[in-house]
Amino acid sequence: MNQPFKFYEFFCGGGMARAGLGQNWECVFANDIDIKKAESYKLNWGDAEIKVDDIANIGTDNLRHPADLTWASFPCQDLSSAGSGAGLEGARSGTFWPFWNLVKKLKTEDKAPKMVVLENVCGALTSHKGKDFSAICNALQKEGYLFGAVVMDAVDFLPQSRPRLFFIGVQKDLTDVSFLTQESPDFKWHPKALVNAQQKLEEAAKNSWVWWNIPHPEKRKNSLLDYIEENPESVGWHTPAETQRLISLMSPLNLSKLQRIKELGEPKVGTIYKRTRKDEYGIKVQRAEVRFDSISGCLRTPSGGSSRQIMIFVHKEEIRSRLISTRETARLMGLPDDYKLPSKYNDAYHLTGDGVVVPVVNYISKHILEPVLSNLKKSQKAA
Incomplete structure (x- = not known):
């Protein structure tokens, strides 16, 4: 039996990313500051992996097991159109930065996750006239990730209108991902607002950008x-x-x-x-x-x-x-x-209401995360 892929789940809430990733994955660390959400996490998944604390207090010593993936559904309130407009400088959405500092520290210790997924509201595309989107892309590029973003709506999988933005990155030169990318955007996953935001990126970030090629789902039958x-x-x-x-x-x-x-x-x-x-x-x-x-x-x-x-x-x-x-x-x-x-x-x-939609996570895992990591395993065995 193949060993499961390992992952960290930051801003984990009730563990909906964990539910979406499913049985092919093993959570080796989870974190959330919200005590009530953490209680639900423990009730459903046990308390072995979760640490309830401010992300700023989490150090690499807490991450004893290396991970293939780090998933972070960081707070959206300051990026939402209904929020304060503070963007990545806000008290809530700004927690992205201590999280990313942790990723950077892992890299200096040669323990950076092979892949990263960042999930947030689509307001991140236009927050501060696109500067927040650019800041996230620059952060991914500077830490050596090849990355792209997609907008996926829960309505393709279940009857809820819930579009969300997903940044998906893989360590550059780790493995060939060309079989999962395309030359131009697919407007199913790359709407005009995303294309416009990508066009405003700095040249270095553009050079690390890929258009992920994800198959279109079958027509939803439930209501x-x-x-x-x-x-x-x-x-x-x-x-x-x-x-x-x-x-x-x-x-x-x-x-x-x-x-x-x-x-x-x-x-x-x-x-x-x-x-x-x-x-x-x-x-x-x-x-x-x-x-x-x-x-x-x-x-x-x-x-x-x-x-x-x-x-x-x-x-x-x-x-x-x-x-x-x-x-x-x-x-x-x-x-x-x-x-x-x-x-x-x-x-x-x-x-x-504050979580990530389970079948959307599963679809990303099935069509991007698992193929990339499986291809990496094959190439390592061949070597």
Whole structure:
């Protein structure tokens, strides 16, 4: 039996990258500063590999086992369009730098991971007019990585709209990766915003850039209805008055969506997010925005109650609503039903809404990470 590939999981949360990498991989170190998330990690994966601490306090002495891969889903708040705009200088997203200093230290000790994956929101493409994207690329180039980036949307694999940016790097001259690259971008994985950001890179970073060649996935067959709990325990149904209050927050456009669904006469599930919008007079008002395309909106970490997704069930004139259940959020991240969630609603929502989508990780592993490392093993055996 082949030995599993070894990896570090930084900013690990509940271990969703670990879940996505699967049985061909062995985690030899994990880290997160969030105590509640770490408890979930331990509950599902055990406590042997995880160290709960600020990334700035992690040293190479903590990394006793060399790794083939380091995975880092570093905090996105300062890079998100909904965030502070502080970028990589922010208190949260800026934790990228102590993480990268650790990678640099590993290199000086001749223990640098063969591959690296960095995951974040697509706002990283344009944050600080592209300077943050360039800074990450420059960091990869200076430490000797051949790298490229892709934008992958969870909606290709499960019914959640969740595009994310993935930097994928491999130590330069370690092995030939030309069989996994192409000469020009594929707009499935390399949208215009990514191409524009790449074109602004410094020449040295451009010379280390590759366009990863990833096959297009088969058309997704599942829908939101497949992910719904019939009898959720983590949430209760709204009262009729609460549901009517929700409907009263809808704009004429959203009310027309609801009316069309009622007229269909078939049971239908939709999702709602409450948002602050300007009305026809330019006054900020709270709105309930609904979608009935069998896709969940992007799960977000709860901030107050406004960012918690609401489910709406319509059958003719009968309309019911409730918060999305914690198990439904886990399913929409690709986690199996035996994955243990925190008992408190907001803790579970924060854990899942702040994670990386499991089948997306698996797809990257299957089509880039494992082929590269398997090719490396073959070349080493031949030598």
